[in-house]
Amino acid sequence: MSSCFAAGGKEVTYLQWMLQAWGWTLSVALLALIVALVLGSLMGIFRTTPSKALVWLGETWTEVFRNIPLIVQIFLWYHVLPAIFKPLQAFPSFILVVFALGCFTSARIAEQVKAGINTLPKGQRYAGLAMGFTLPQTYRYVLLPMAFRIVIPPLTSESMNIIKNSSVAFAVSIAELAFFAQQAAEETSQPIMMYSAATLLYFVSAFAINRIAKFVETRVQVPGMLGSK
Numbered sequence: 001m002s003s004c005f006a007a008g009g010k011e012v013t014y015l016q017w018m019l020q021a022w023g024w025t026l027s028v029a030l031l032a033l034i035v036a037l038v039l040g041s042l043m044g045i046f047r048t049t050p051s052k053a054l055v056w057l058g059e060t061w062t063e064v065f066r067n068i069p070l071i072v073q074i075f076l077w078y079h080v081l082p083a084i085f086k087p088l089q090a091f092p093s094f095i096l097v098v099f100a101l102g103c104f105t106s107a108r109i110a111e112q113v114k115a116g117i118n119t120l121p122k123g124q125r126y127a128g129l130a131m132g133f134t135l136p137q138t139y140r141y142v143l144l145p146m147a148f149r150i151v152i153p154p155l156t157s158e159s160m161n162i163i164k165n166s167s168v169a170f171a172v173s174i175a176e177l178a179f180f181a182q183q184a185a186e187e188t189s190q191p192i193m194m195y196s197a198a199t200l201l202y203f204v205s206a207f208a209i210n211r212i213a214k215f216v217e218t219r220v221q222v223p224g225m226l227g228s229k
Helices: 014-046 052-066 070-084 086-090 093-119 122-130 135-150 152-172 177-188 191-220
Strands: 004-007 010-013
Touching: 010 014, 014 052, 014 093, 014 135, 014 152, 014 177, 014 191, 052 093, 070 086, 070 093, 070 152, 093 135, 093 152, 122 135, 135 152, 152 177, 152 191, 177 191
Parallel strands: none
Antiparallel strands: 004 010
């Protein structure tokens, strides 16, 4: 792993290259997770409102992004959308991949947020409205704090999945872990070592997310509610 290669006139060790690739993987995954949480939560909320238009919007968003394979969405964001919407051509491929992965994952999070809200007793919504809260305030102060506590376990799974799904970024030449493993294996003729190293870093990343989410779940759980002990 101490071999060197020339990159832009500089000698860089394979270890440094691998750590840089790990950084790209974490950057793509974490930014995509933020996009997914924001859009997924919004669409999940829309699907539980009394407004038929908002329900339709949330359902359509979920079905579209859930039923198109991720690799196809990556290519759509990278090749097709910039050709249709010219301003997107100014965005680097890294940002386009973040939005592709974020939108794909948001469809799954929308399902979980919807399920979390629907799990709550209907009396909580009525109680919030009876206290004089508007519908948005009822969601903000009554429903969502409890719903998100309930869906922490499935959100943990999605957070781990987004680390693994970030590997598709190699398809558009993002220098993340999968790209590193493929290129380094070809240059060194040591595919076992290179793919094992990349696999280990994927595992460490996903396991760290799991432990952080478990800690958060323990701190915020409400006794007697679904998902608590």
